[in-house]
Amino acid sequence: MALQINNLILKILVTGGAGFIGSAVVRHLINDTTHSVVNLDKLTYAGNLESLKAIENNERYAFEQVDICDAEELKRVFEQHQPDIIMHLAAESHVDRSIDGPGEFIQTNIVGTYTLLEQARSYWTNLPAGKKENFRFHHISTDEVYGDLPHPDEIDHSKLKMNNSKLPLFTEQTAYAPSSPYSASKAGSDHLVRAWQRTYGMPTLVTNCSNNYGPYHFPEKLVPLVILNAFEGKPLPVFGKGNQIRDWLYVEDHARALVLVATQGKIGETYNIGGHNEKQNIEVVKTICKILDELAPIAENTNIRPEGSALGMQNYENLMTFVKDRPGHDMRYAIDASKIQKELGWTPQETFDSGIRKTVQWYLDNQEWCKHVQDGSYQRERLGSKS
Numbered sequence: 001m002a003l004q005i006n007n008l009i010l011k012i013l014v015t016g017g018a019g020f021i022g023s024a025v026v027r028h029l030i031n032d033t034t035h036s037v038v039n040l041d042k043l044t045y046a047g048n049l050e051s052l053k054a055i056e057n058n059e060r061y062a063f064e065q066v067d068i069c070d071a072e073e074l075k076r077v078f079e080q081h082q083p084d085i086i087m088h089l090a091a092e093s094h095v096d097r098s099i100d101g102p103g104e105f106i107q108t109n110i111v112g113t114y115t116l117l118e119q120a121r122s123y124w125t126n127l128p129a130g131k132k133e134n135f136r137f138h139h140i141s142t143d144e145v146y147g148d149l150p151h152p153d154e155i156d157h158s159k160l161k162m163n164n165s166k167l168p169l170f171t172e173q174t175a176y177a178p179s180s181p182y183s184a185s186k187a188g189s190d191h192l193v194r195a196w197q198r199t200y201g202m203p204t205l206v207t208n209c210s211n212n213y214g215p216y217h218f219p220e221k222l223v224p225l226v227i228l229n230a231f232e233g234k235p236l237p238v239f240g241k242g243n244q245i246r247d248w249l250y251v252e253d254h255a256r257a258l259v260l261v262a263t264q265g266k267i268g269e270t271y272n273i274g275g276h277n278e279k280q281n282i283e284v285v286k287t288i289c290k291i292l293d294e295l296a297p298i299a300e301n302t303n304i305r306p307e308g309s310a311l312g313m314q315n316y317e318n319l320m321t322f323v324k325d326r327p328g329h330d331m332r333y334a335i336d337a338s339k340i341q342k343e344l345g346w347t348p349q350e351t352f353d354s355g356i357r358k359t360v361q362w363y364l365d366n367q368e369w370c371k372h373v374q375d376g377s378y379q380r381e382r383l384g385s386k387s
Protein backbone atom coordinates (compact mmCIF):
# COMPACT_ATOMS: atom_id res chain seq x y z
CA MET A 1 0.00 0.00 0.00
CA ALA A 2 1.26 3.50 -0.81
CA LEU A 3 2.57 5.42 2.16
CA GLN A 4 1.55 9.08 2.29
CA ILE A 5 4.01 11.14 4.30
CA ASN A 6 2.63 14.13 6.26
CA ASN A 7 -0.60 13.68 4.26
CA LEU A 8 0.91 15.77 1.47
CA ILE A 9 1.50 14.69 -2.08
CA LEU A 10 4.77 16.31 -3.03
CA LYS A 11 6.85 16.75 -6.14
CA ILE A 12 10.40 15.73 -5.31
CA LEU A 13 13.30 16.60 -7.58
CA VAL A 14 16.05 14.01 -7.13
CA THR A 15 19.47 14.87 -8.59
CA GLY A 16 21.61 11.83 -9.44
CA GLY A 17 18.52 9.62 -9.57
CA ALA A 18 20.12 7.29 -12.12
CA GLY A 19 23.00 6.44 -9.77
CA PHE A 20 23.25 3.72 -7.14
CA ILE A 21 21.61 5.44 -4.15
CA GLY A 22 19.56 7.91 -6.21
CA SER A 23 17.85 5.09 -8.12
CA ALA A 24 16.99 3.35 -4.82
CA VAL A 25 15.43 6.65 -3.62
CA VAL A 26 13.44 7.03 -6.86
CA ARG A 27 12.21 3.40 -6.76
CA HIS A 28 11.22 3.83 -3.09
CA LEU A 29 9.36 7.09 -3.76
CA ILE A 30 7.43 5.64 -6.70
CA ASN A 31 6.74 2.21 -5.20
CA ASP A 32 6.04 3.07 -1.57
CA THR A 33 4.75 6.67 -1.47
CA THR A 34 2.26 8.81 -3.41
CA HIS A 35 4.81 11.55 -4.23
CA SER A 36 5.93 12.32 -7.77
CA VAL A 37 9.55 12.40 -8.84
CA VAL A 38 11.62 14.40 -11.30
CA ASN A 39 14.93 12.63 -11.79
CA LEU A 40 17.61 15.11 -12.90
CA ASP A 41 20.78 13.36 -13.98
CA LYS A 42 23.62 14.03 -16.43
CA LEU A 43 24.05 10.27 -17.02
CA THR A 44 27.79 10.01 -16.48
CA TYR A 45 29.41 6.54 -16.56
CA ALA A 46 27.81 5.99 -13.11
CA GLY A 47 24.25 6.84 -14.13
CA ASN A 48 22.13 4.15 -15.71
CA LEU A 49 18.46 4.44 -16.62
CA GLU A 50 18.28 0.63 -16.69
CA SER A 51 18.23 0.81 -12.89
CA LEU A 52 14.83 2.52 -13.21
CA LYS A 53 13.22 0.24 -15.81
CA ALA A 54 10.60 -0.99 -13.35
CA ILE A 55 9.17 2.49 -12.74
CA GLU A 56 10.08 4.47 -15.88
CA ASN A 57 6.54 4.40 -17.28
CA ASN A 58 4.87 5.43 -14.03
CA GLU A 59 2.86 8.63 -14.49
CA ARG A 60 4.39 10.09 -11.30
CA TYR A 61 7.92 9.82 -12.75
CA ALA A 62 9.76 12.20 -15.13
CA PHE A 63 13.37 12.27 -16.30
CA GLU A 64 15.53 15.27 -17.24
CA GLN A 65 19.04 14.72 -18.61
CA VAL A 66 20.73 17.82 -17.19
CA ASP A 67 24.14 18.70 -15.74
CA ILE A 68 23.93 20.35 -12.29
CA CYS A 69 26.60 22.80 -13.49
CA ASP A 70 24.21 24.13 -16.18
CA ALA A 71 22.39 27.07 -14.52
CA GLU A 72 20.08 27.80 -17.48
CA GLU A 73 18.86 24.23 -17.69
CA LEU A 74 18.33 24.05 -13.93
CA LYS A 75 16.25 27.22 -14.10
CA ARG A 76 14.11 25.71 -16.86
CA VAL A 77 13.58 22.48 -14.88
CA PHE A 78 12.54 24.38 -11.72
CA GLU A 79 10.10 26.54 -13.66
CA GLN A 80 8.67 23.62 -15.60
CA HIS A 81 8.29 21.10 -12.75
CA GLN A 82 7.78 23.38 -9.69
CA PRO A 83 9.32 20.97 -7.14
CA ASP A 84 8.44 21.07 -3.42
CA ILE A 85 11.63 19.31 -2.27
CA ILE A 86 15.08 18.87 -3.76
CA MET A 87 17.05 15.78 -2.79
CA HIS A 88 20.59 16.39 -4.03
CA LEU A 89 22.56 13.18 -4.65
CA ALA A 90 24.32 13.96 -7.97
CA ALA A 91 28.05 13.71 -7.43
CA GLU A 92 31.27 12.14 -8.54
CA SER A 93 31.47 9.46 -5.87
CA HIS A 94 34.46 7.15 -6.28
CA VAL A 95 37.53 7.86 -4.11
CA ASP A 96 39.96 6.04 -6.44
CA ARG A 97 38.79 8.09 -9.44
CA SER A 98 39.23 11.27 -7.39
CA ILE A 99 42.88 10.34 -6.82
CA ASP A 100 43.49 9.88 -10.57
CA GLY A 101 41.51 13.00 -11.61
CA PRO A 102 40.30 15.40 -8.90
CA GLY A 103 39.12 18.09 -11.38
CA GLU A 104 35.76 16.45 -12.14
CA PHE A 105 35.10 16.16 -8.40
CA ILE A 106 35.69 19.86 -7.80
CA GLN A 107 33.51 20.69 -10.80
CA THR A 108 30.50 18.51 -10.03
CA ASN A 109 30.60 18.29 -6.25
CA ILE A 110 31.53 21.90 -5.47
CA VAL A 111 30.73 24.04 -8.53
CA GLY A 112 27.68 21.88 -9.34
CA THR A 113 26.31 22.10 -5.79
CA TYR A 114 26.90 25.87 -5.80
CA THR A 115 25.07 26.22 -9.14
CA LEU A 116 22.17 24.10 -7.90
CA LEU A 117 21.97 26.06 -4.62
CA GLU A 118 21.84 29.39 -6.47
CA GLN A 119 19.11 28.24 -8.85
CA ALA A 120 17.18 26.69 -5.96
CA ARG A 121 17.50 29.93 -3.97
CA SER A 122 16.18 32.03 -6.82
CA TYR A 123 13.28 29.59 -7.36
CA TRP A 124 12.49 29.42 -3.62
CA THR A 125 12.66 33.21 -3.15
CA ASN A 126 9.98 33.68 -5.79
CA LEU A 127 7.64 30.92 -4.63
CA PRO A 128 4.16 31.99 -3.54
CA ALA A 129 3.34 31.94 0.19
CA GLY A 130 2.18 28.48 1.23
CA LYS A 131 4.51 26.73 -1.19
CA LYS A 132 7.50 28.74 0.04
CA GLU A 133 7.20 27.62 3.70
CA ASN A 134 7.15 23.96 2.73
CA PHE A 135 10.16 24.07 0.40
CA ARG A 136 13.24 22.03 1.43
CA PHE A 137 16.70 21.42 0.01
CA HIS A 138 18.16 18.12 1.25
CA HIS A 139 21.88 17.61 0.58
CA ILE A 140 23.08 14.01 0.68
CA SER A 141 26.65 13.53 1.87
CA THR A 142 29.06 11.00 3.26
CA ASP A 143 30.70 10.11 6.59
CA GLU A 144 34.05 10.44 4.79
CA VAL A 145 33.96 14.21 5.43
CA TYR A 146 34.85 13.43 9.07
CA GLY A 147 38.19 11.81 8.13
CA ASP A 148 38.99 8.58 9.94
CA LEU A 149 38.74 7.18 13.45
CA PRO A 150 41.48 5.29 15.26
CA HIS A 151 41.56 1.59 14.36
CA PRO A 152 40.81 -0.77 17.31
CA ASP A 153 44.32 -2.25 16.82
CA GLU A 154 45.83 1.17 17.64
CA ILE A 155 43.77 1.79 20.77
CA ASP A 156 44.73 0.99 24.35
CA HIS A 157 41.69 -1.13 25.27
CA SER A 158 42.62 -1.30 28.96
CA LYS A 159 42.36 2.52 29.14
CA LEU A 160 38.97 2.39 27.42
CA LYS A 161 37.78 -0.16 29.96
CA MET A 162 39.16 1.82 32.86
CA ASN A 163 37.30 4.97 31.71
CA ASN A 164 34.23 2.88 31.01
CA SER A 165 34.20 4.28 27.48
CA LYS A 166 33.59 2.77 24.06
CA LEU A 167 35.33 3.05 20.70
CA PRO A 168 34.72 6.55 19.27
CA LEU A 169 32.03 7.12 16.62
CA PHE A 170 31.26 9.98 14.19
CA THR A 171 28.50 12.20 15.57
CA GLU A 172 26.87 15.23 13.97
CA GLN A 173 29.30 17.36 16.01
CA THR A 174 32.51 15.66 14.76
CA ALA A 175 34.85 18.19 13.13
CA TYR A 176 35.46 17.84 9.40
CA ALA A 177 38.87 16.39 8.38
CA PRO A 178 38.52 14.92 4.87
CA SER A 179 41.42 12.87 3.50
CA SER A 180 40.78 12.35 -0.23
CA PRO A 181 39.90 14.71 -3.09
CA TYR A 182 36.45 13.03 -3.07
CA SER A 183 35.75 13.61 0.62
CA ALA A 184 37.26 17.13 0.50
CA SER A 185 34.92 18.04 -2.38
CA LYS A 186 31.93 16.61 -0.49
CA ALA A 187 33.00 18.53 2.64
CA GLY A 188 33.15 21.71 0.51
CA SER A 189 29.63 21.10 -0.75
CA ASP A 190 28.33 20.46 2.80
CA HIS A 191 29.80 23.80 3.92
CA LEU A 192 28.17 25.60 0.99
CA VAL A 193 24.75 24.15 1.85
CA ARG A 194 25.04 25.19 5.52
CA ALA A 195 26.27 28.66 4.51
CA TRP A 196 23.25 29.10 2.19
CA GLN A 197 21.02 28.27 5.15
CA ARG A 198 22.78 30.59 7.57
CA THR A 199 23.24 33.49 5.14
CA TYR A 200 20.11 33.37 2.99
CA GLY A 201 17.78 31.43 5.29
CA MET A 202 17.41 28.63 2.74
CA PRO A 203 15.53 25.69 4.29
CA THR A 204 18.24 23.03 4.02
CA LEU A 205 18.97 19.64 5.60
CA VAL A 206 22.17 17.60 5.42
CA THR A 207 22.69 13.87 5.90
CA ASN A 208 26.04 12.10 6.22
CA CYS A 209 25.94 8.39 5.60
CA SER A 210 28.32 5.45 5.85
CA ASN A 211 29.23 3.00 3.05
CA ASN A 212 26.25 1.65 1.15
CA TYR A 213 25.96 -1.72 -0.59
CA GLY A 214 23.15 -3.45 -2.45
CA PRO A 215 21.63 -3.93 -5.93
CA TYR A 216 22.41 -1.62 -8.90
CA HIS A 217 25.87 -0.63 -7.55
CA PHE A 218 28.33 0.21 -10.32
CA PRO A 219 30.97 -2.56 -10.31
CA GLU A 220 33.95 -0.33 -9.48
CA LYS A 221 33.10 -0.32 -5.76
CA LEU A 222 34.28 -3.08 -3.39
CA VAL A 223 31.14 -5.20 -2.98
CA PRO A 224 29.99 -5.52 -6.63
CA LEU A 225 33.59 -5.72 -7.86
CA VAL A 226 34.33 -8.67 -5.58
CA ILE A 227 31.09 -10.48 -6.46
CA LEU A 228 31.58 -10.13 -10.23
CA ASN A 229 35.32 -10.79 -10.26
CA ALA A 230 34.87 -13.89 -8.11
CA PHE A 231 32.04 -15.22 -10.24
CA GLU A 232 34.25 -14.80 -13.32
CA GLY A 233 37.32 -16.35 -11.63
CA LYS A 234 39.28 -13.06 -11.63
CA PRO A 235 41.56 -11.84 -8.80
CA LEU A 236 39.89 -10.17 -5.80
CA PRO A 237 42.01 -7.13 -4.94
CA VAL A 238 42.38 -6.45 -1.19
CA PHE A 239 44.01 -3.08 -0.44
CA GLY A 240 46.92 -3.21 2.06
CA LYS A 241 46.13 -5.70 4.84
CA GLY A 242 42.40 -5.39 4.21
CA ASN A 243 41.87 -4.29 7.81
CA GLN A 244 40.19 -0.94 7.00
CA ILE A 245 36.85 -0.73 8.80
CA ARG A 246 33.66 0.60 7.23
CA ASP A 247 30.12 0.77 8.63
CA TRP A 248 27.98 -0.96 5.98
CA LEU A 249 24.39 0.05 5.24
CA TYR A 250 21.98 -1.66 2.83
CA VAL A 251 21.05 0.89 0.16
CA GLU A 252 17.27 0.48 0.57
CA ASP A 253 17.59 1.27 4.29
CA HIS A 254 19.45 4.43 3.31
CA ALA A 255 16.76 5.36 0.76
CA ARG A 256 14.06 5.08 3.47
CA ALA A 257 16.13 7.23 5.84
CA LEU A 258 16.64 9.88 3.16
CA VAL A 259 12.95 10.21 2.31
CA LEU A 260 12.16 10.44 6.02
CA VAL A 261 14.69 13.25 6.52
CA ALA A 262 13.62 15.10 3.35
CA THR A 263 9.96 15.09 4.36
CA GLN A 264 10.04 15.10 8.17
CA GLY A 265 13.53 16.25 9.25
CA LYS A 266 13.97 19.54 11.06
CA ILE A 267 15.16 22.40 8.83
CA GLY A 268 18.81 23.34 9.40
CA GLU A 269 19.67 20.00 11.01
CA THR A 270 22.25 17.37 10.11
CA TYR A 271 21.51 13.65 10.54
CA ASN A 272 24.13 10.90 10.51
CA ILE A 273 22.96 7.63 8.95
CA GLY A 274 24.74 4.33 9.59
CA GLY A 275 24.19 0.61 9.55
CA HIS A 276 25.58 -0.51 12.96
CA ASN A 277 27.66 -2.90 10.85
CA GLU A 278 31.36 -2.26 11.31
CA LYS A 279 33.34 -4.73 9.22
CA GLN A 280 36.93 -4.94 8.04
CA ASN A 281 37.17 -4.96 4.24
CA ILE A 282 38.75 -8.40 4.34
CA GLU A 283 35.77 -9.74 6.32
CA VAL A 284 33.44 -8.35 3.64
CA VAL A 285 35.43 -10.07 0.88
CA LYS A 286 35.51 -13.38 2.77
CA THR A 287 31.78 -13.23 3.51
CA ILE A 288 30.98 -12.69 -0.18
CA CYS A 289 33.26 -15.63 -1.07
CA LYS A 290 31.47 -17.93 1.40
CA ILE A 291 28.03 -16.96 0.06
CA LEU A 292 29.25 -17.60 -3.49
CA ASP A 293 30.67 -20.99 -2.45
CA GLU A 294 27.11 -21.82 -1.44
CA LEU A 295 25.11 -20.15 -4.25
CA ALA A 296 27.48 -20.73 -7.18
CA PRO A 297 29.86 -23.56 -6.21
CA ILE A 298 33.12 -23.49 -8.15
CA ALA A 299 32.62 -27.05 -9.35
CA GLU A 300 29.50 -25.92 -11.20
CA ASN A 301 30.76 -22.49 -12.32
CA THR A 302 31.68 -22.80 -15.98
CA ASN A 303 33.36 -19.34 -15.95
CA ILE A 304 36.02 -20.84 -13.72
CA ARG A 305 35.95 -24.51 -14.41
CA PRO A 306 35.13 -25.22 -18.02
CA GLU A 307 34.06 -28.80 -18.42
CA GLY A 308 36.98 -31.19 -18.26
CA SER A 309 39.44 -28.69 -16.75
CA ALA A 310 41.16 -29.53 -13.50
CA LEU A 311 42.11 -26.25 -11.83
CA GLY A 312 43.34 -26.45 -8.26
CA MET A 313 40.96 -23.81 -6.89
CA GLN A 314 38.77 -25.09 -4.06
CA ASN A 315 36.85 -21.99 -3.04
CA TYR A 316 36.42 -18.32 -4.01
CA GLU A 317 38.72 -17.11 -1.23
CA ASN A 318 41.63 -18.56 -3.24
CA LEU A 319 41.16 -15.61 -5.62
CA MET A 320 42.03 -13.01 -2.94
CA THR A 321 45.10 -10.94 -3.92
CA PHE A 322 46.71 -8.35 -1.65
CA VAL A 323 47.58 -5.14 -3.54
CA LYS A 324 49.33 -1.89 -2.57
CA ASP A 325 47.11 0.22 -0.32
CA ARG A 326 45.23 3.30 -1.58
CA PRO A 327 47.21 6.51 -0.84
CA GLY A 328 45.78 8.31 2.22
CA HIS A 329 43.45 5.37 2.96
CA ASP A 330 41.21 6.04 5.98
CA MET A 331 41.41 3.26 8.58
CA ARG A 332 38.01 3.31 10.26
CA TYR A 333 34.61 4.91 9.77
CA ALA A 334 31.80 4.33 12.24
CA ILE A 335 28.58 6.24 12.67
CA ASP A 336 26.54 7.17 15.70
CA ALA A 337 23.03 7.10 14.19
CA SER A 338 21.18 7.68 17.45
CA LYS A 339 19.84 11.13 16.46
CA ILE A 340 17.89 9.95 13.39
CA GLN A 341 16.70 6.94 15.39
CA LYS A 342 15.48 9.06 18.31
CA GLU A 343 14.04 11.99 16.37
CA LEU A 344 12.62 10.33 13.26
CA GLY A 345 12.25 6.71 14.39
CA TRP A 346 14.51 5.28 11.64
CA THR A 347 16.48 2.07 12.10
CA PRO A 348 17.96 -0.19 9.42
CA GLN A 349 15.84 -3.22 8.55
CA GLU A 350 18.64 -5.35 7.08
CA THR A 351 21.46 -6.91 9.06
CA PHE A 352 24.76 -7.23 7.20
CA ASP A 353 24.18 -10.99 6.83
CA SER A 354 20.72 -10.61 5.28
CA GLY A 355 21.68 -7.62 3.11
CA ILE A 356 24.87 -9.07 1.69
CA ARG A 357 23.16 -12.37 0.84
CA LYS A 358 20.40 -10.50 -1.03
CA THR A 359 23.07 -8.46 -2.82
CA VAL A 360 25.12 -11.47 -3.99
CA GLN A 361 21.94 -13.17 -5.20
CA TRP A 362 20.89 -9.97 -7.05
CA TYR A 363 24.20 -9.80 -8.96
CA LEU A 364 23.96 -13.47 -9.90
CA ASP A 365 20.40 -12.91 -11.17
CA ASN A 366 21.16 -9.64 -13.01
CA GLN A 367 24.16 -10.39 -15.18
CA GLU A 368 22.57 -8.48 -18.08
CA TRP A 369 22.47 -5.24 -16.08
CA CYS A 370 26.11 -5.78 -15.11
CA LYS A 371 27.12 -6.29 -18.75
CA HIS A 372 25.24 -3.25 -19.99
CA VAL A 373 26.58 -0.81 -17.40
CA GLN A 374 30.12 -1.89 -18.22
CA ASP A 375 29.71 -1.49 -21.99
CA GLY A 376 31.49 1.90 -21.69
CA SER A 377 35.16 2.39 -20.95
CA TYR A 378 35.36 0.88 -17.46
CA GLN A 379 36.34 -2.80 -17.33
CA ARG A 380 37.03 -3.28 -13.61
CA GLU A 381 40.70 -2.28 -13.87
CA ARG A 382 42.45 -0.87 -10.77
CA LEU A 383 41.88 2.89 -10.31
CA GLY A 384 43.56 5.37 -7.94
CA SER A 385 47.08 3.92 -8.06
CA LYS A 386 48.72 6.39 -10.47
CA SER A 387 49.95 8.77 -7.73
Ligand SMILES: NC(=O)c1ccc[n+]([C@@H]2O[C@H](COP(=O)([O-])OP(=O)(O)OC[C@H]3O[C@@H](n4cnc5c(N)ncnc54)[C@H](O)[C@@H]3O)[C@@H](O)[C@H]2O)c1
Nearest residue numbers: 016018019020021042043044046047067068090091093212
Ligand atom coordinates in the same frame (compact mmCIF):
# COMPACT_ATOMS: atom_id res chain seq x y z
N1 LIG B 1 27.90 5.11 -2.21
C1 LIG B 1 28.04 5.33 -0.93
O1 LIG B 1 28.40 4.42 -0.18
C2 LIG B 1 27.72 6.69 -0.34
C3 LIG B 1 27.70 6.82 1.04
C4 LIG B 1 27.34 8.05 1.58
C5 LIG B 1 27.01 9.12 0.76
N2 LIG B 1 27.04 8.96 -0.58
C6 LIG B 1 26.66 10.13 -1.41
O2 LIG B 1 25.39 9.81 -2.00
C7 LIG B 1 25.31 10.38 -3.30
C8 LIG B 1 24.99 9.30 -4.32
O3 LIG B 1 26.04 8.32 -4.29
P1 LIG B 1 26.02 7.07 -5.29
O4 LIG B 1 26.86 6.03 -4.70
O5 LIG B 1 24.63 6.77 -5.68
O6 LIG B 1 26.78 7.72 -6.55
P2 LIG B 1 26.84 7.21 -8.04
O7 LIG B 1 28.20 7.56 -8.52
O8 LIG B 1 26.35 5.82 -8.16
O9 LIG B 1 25.76 8.14 -8.79
C9 LIG B 1 25.95 9.50 -9.01
C10 LIG B 1 24.89 9.96 -10.00
O10 LIG B 1 25.08 11.37 -10.20
C11 LIG B 1 25.03 11.63 -11.59
N3 LIG B 1 25.88 12.81 -11.87
C12 LIG B 1 27.24 12.90 -11.75
N4 LIG B 1 27.64 14.14 -12.12
C13 LIG B 1 26.52 14.83 -12.43
C14 LIG B 1 26.28 16.18 -12.87
N5 LIG B 1 27.30 17.04 -13.06
N6 LIG B 1 25.01 16.56 -13.09
C15 LIG B 1 23.98 15.71 -12.91
N7 LIG B 1 24.14 14.43 -12.53
C16 LIG B 1 25.40 14.00 -12.29
C17 LIG B 1 25.58 10.38 -12.26
O11 LIG B 1 25.16 10.27 -13.62
C18 LIG B 1 24.98 9.29 -11.38
O12 LIG B 1 23.71 8.91 -11.81
C19 LIG B 1 26.64 11.09 -3.56
O13 LIG B 1 26.46 12.45 -3.30
C20 LIG B 1 27.59 10.46 -2.55
O14 LIG B 1 28.58 11.37 -2.17
C21 LIG B 1 27.39 7.78 -1.16
